[in-house]
Amino acid sequence: MTLVDDALASAWRDHWARLLAMLVARYRRPDLAEDALADAFAAAARTWPVDGVPDSPAAWLRTAAGRRVLDRLRAEAVAAQKEPLMIVEAQSAAEAADGTPGMIDDGAHLPDDRLRLVFSCCHPALSVESRAALTLRFVAGLPVPDIARLFLVQDATMAARLTRAKKRLVAAGIPFEVPAPERLDDRLDDVASVLYLTFTAGYAPGTGPDVLRVALAGEAIRLARLLDELLPGRSVVRALLALMVLQHSRRDARVSVEGALVLLADQDRARWHRGEIASGLALLASVPDGVTGLAHEYRLQASIAAAHAVAGRATDTDWGGIADLYAELEAATGSPMVRLARSVAVAEAEGPTAGLALIDDFEGIDEALRTNHRLPATRAELLARAGRPAEAVASFEEAIGRCGNAAEREHLTRRLAEVREDLVG
Amino acid sequence: MKVMFLLYGDERVWADASAEERSRYMAQHDEFAAFLRNHGSIVAAEALSTVAAATTVRSREGAVVVTEGPFAELAEQLGGFYVAVLPSIDTAIEAVTLLPQYTVELRPVVDVDGL
Numbered sequence: 001m002t003l004v005d006d007a008l009a010s011a012w013r014d015h016w017a018r019l020l021a022m023l024v025a026r027y028r029r030p031d032l033a034e035d036a037l038a039d040a041f042a043a044a045a046r047t048w049p050v051d052g053v054p055d056s057p058a059a060w061l062r063t064a065a066g067r068r069v070l071d072r073l074r075a076e077a078v079a080a081q082k083e084p085l086m087i088v089e090a091q092s093a094a095e096a097a098d099g100t101p102g103m104i105d106d107g108a109h110l111p112d113d114r115l116r117l118v119f120s121c122c123h124p125a126l127s128v129e130s131r132a133a134l135t136l137r138f139v140a141g142l143p144v145p146d147i148a149r150l151f152l153v154q155d156a157t158m159a160a161r162l163t164r165a166k167k168r169l170v171a172a173g174i175p176f177e178v179p180a181p182e183r184l185d186d187r188l189d190d191v192a193s194v195l196y197l198t199f200t201a202g203y204a205p206g207t208g209p210d211v212l213r214v215a216l217a218g219e220a221i222r223l224a225r226l227l228d229e230l231l232p233g234r235s236v237v238r239a240l241l242a243l244m245v246l247q248h249s250r251r252d253a254r255v256s257v258e259g260a261l262v263l264l265a266d267q268d269r270a271r272w273h274r275g276e277i278a279s280g281l282a283l284l285a286s287v288p289d290g291v292t293g294l295a296h297e298y299r300l301q302a303s304i305a306a307a308h309a310v311a312g313r314a315t316d317t318d319w320g321g322i323a324d325l326y327a328e329l330e331a332a333t334g335s336p337m338v339r340l341a342r343s344v345a346v347a348e349a350e351g352p353t354a355g356l357a358l359i360d361d362f363e364g365i366d367e368a369l370r371t372n373h374r375l376p377a378t379r380a381e382l383l384a385r386a387g388r389p390a391e392a393v394a395s396f397e398e399a400i401g402r403c404g405n406a407a408e409r410e411h412l413t414r415r416l417a418e419v420r421e422d423l424v425g
Numbered sequence: 426m427k428v429m430f431l432l433y434g435d436e437r438v439w440a441d442a443s444a445e446e447r448s449r450y451m452a453q454h455d456e457f458a459a460f461l462r463n464h465g466s467i468v469a470a471e472a473l474s475t476v477a478a479a480t481t482v483r484s485r486e487g488a489v490v491v492t493e494g495p496f497a498e499l500a501e502q503l504g505g506f507y508v509a510v511l512p513s514i515d516t517a518i519e520a521v522t523l524l525p526q527y528t529v530e531l532r533p534v535v536d537v538d539g540l
Contacts, residue, residue, distance in 0.1 A: 084536075087426060087512065087513045123514075124518075125514055125518075171533060172514055172531075172533060173426040173428060173511075173513050173514035173517070173531075173533050174513070174514055175512070175513035175514070175515055177513075177515075179515065180515075183515070183519075
């Protein structure tokens with residue numbers, strides 16, 4: 001990587017969101033602001049290798065982008081086509097207008113503008129998909145083709161979704177501002193949900209190429225850290241960050257050399273990132289015990305991830321403690337998926353029969369999870385361990401029929417063959 | 426922003442309401458209207474008759490078809506509207522929490538030049 005590449009990469013990482021937020025605050029046109037900033041970065045990639053990296057990359061980019069917005073506004077004025085403007089708090093607009101393009105130095109952007117940008121992108125009046133896409137484009141600055149690949153849609157589809165979302169920011173009257181204190185907690189939950197959705201979209205097996213998946217999960221963590229920095233001491237952000245950092249610390253051990261999914265029990269724990277685990281545990285310790293709502297759910301999930309993270313070997317895992325945490329999580333969510341995970345922990349702690357009983361006790365679980373392969377897969381595994389191979393075979397077959405992920409289906413097929421062998425032998 | 430609040434609800438709720446319930450609904454509307462005035466202004470507001478009184482007219486190339494009833498048969502009917510000028514959709518959403526239970530559609534009003 002050359003010096004110019006380095007300068008571009010760090011300008012993008014450090015300044016994209018700040019510059020975009022400032023442009024939105026100033027010109028109240030998120031569509032033009034984003035186009036203009038992307039153009040400014042493209043111009044930098046062309047001219048910096050020739051003219052050298054400017055003393056203040058941020059000021060250079062700001063001037064270039066501002067000029068482009070003005071060019072487009074003039075072109076619109078000629079076409080006599082008045083586009084509506086985004087609602088921007090008077091104070092924020094005044095702050096953004098204070099800095100004449102080219103006059104501002106690197107540290108002069110106000111962090112609040114990035115926060116305003118986050119809350120606009122995660123506004124509840126936008127669809128959940130739009131929120132995630134907008135946040136990745138506006139706050140994380142990811143290129144559209146990357147976002148498209150992460151969500152498994154065509155580039156054109158994602159571009160159209162973003163265009164609609166940008167129009168909607170303005171047309172629906174979504175304000176560029178931090179919510180009022182009495183609404184902040186609710187809205188922060190919305191932001192946290194978007195970040196976690198982004199993280200899990202990167203994490204879900206079978207979605208997108210591996211390198212990108214890891215990058216997306218990493219991006220979600222970076223955004224949560226930013227949020228934690230801008231709004232310090234918020235439990236929901238802390239708990240989410242702890243959860244994501246702990247899960248992400250296992251990324252290198254989750255996939256084998258051949259690209260197959262490696263289950264937690266079989267992972268090479270030497271490949272877990274110890275430093276990240278320590279950081280995740282410290283974050284978790286900073287979340288108060290008495291939190292409620294979404295922060296409570298994230299805290300419990302992070303505690304479960306922590307219990308796995310501190311076990312040196314799979315056999316050292318405190319399954320009883322994990323089962324208790326799942327019981328608390330189930331009480332908070334009533335989710336059949338949580339009951340399923342809890343039954344696995346109970347099976348590990350007390351034996352397969354106790355786990356199976358817990359699954360069968362959950363009224364309506366078959367109906368609620370009828371398309372999900374995890375219910376028959378879990379049941380099959382527990383039946384096999386409980387010495388009921390004939391029933392296990394039937395459940396494995398059902399699970400294989402429902403499973404859409406190649407790596408997981410391979411694992412289930414292998415287990416089916418092993419159990420069949422036991423049945424014959 | 427100028428925004429229209431379209432209030433949808435089951436008409437029978439109002440029809441079946443006791444005098445006491447009706448006065449409670451009216452008080453909630455008063456509180457809602459006061460909130461709008463505090464944060465902006467009210468441009469227009471009306472309550473509509475039930476859909477039993479609605480007539481739907483379709484004009485296609487000079488031919489007019491008139492039918493009895495509303496444009497669409499819904500479980501919840503359009504029962505009234507407000508048009509207000511407010512700082513943002515956030516204020517509008519907050520205002521809705523003061524109303525009786527409706528499904529409210531918020532539609533920003535577009536400026537049409539020359540009208």
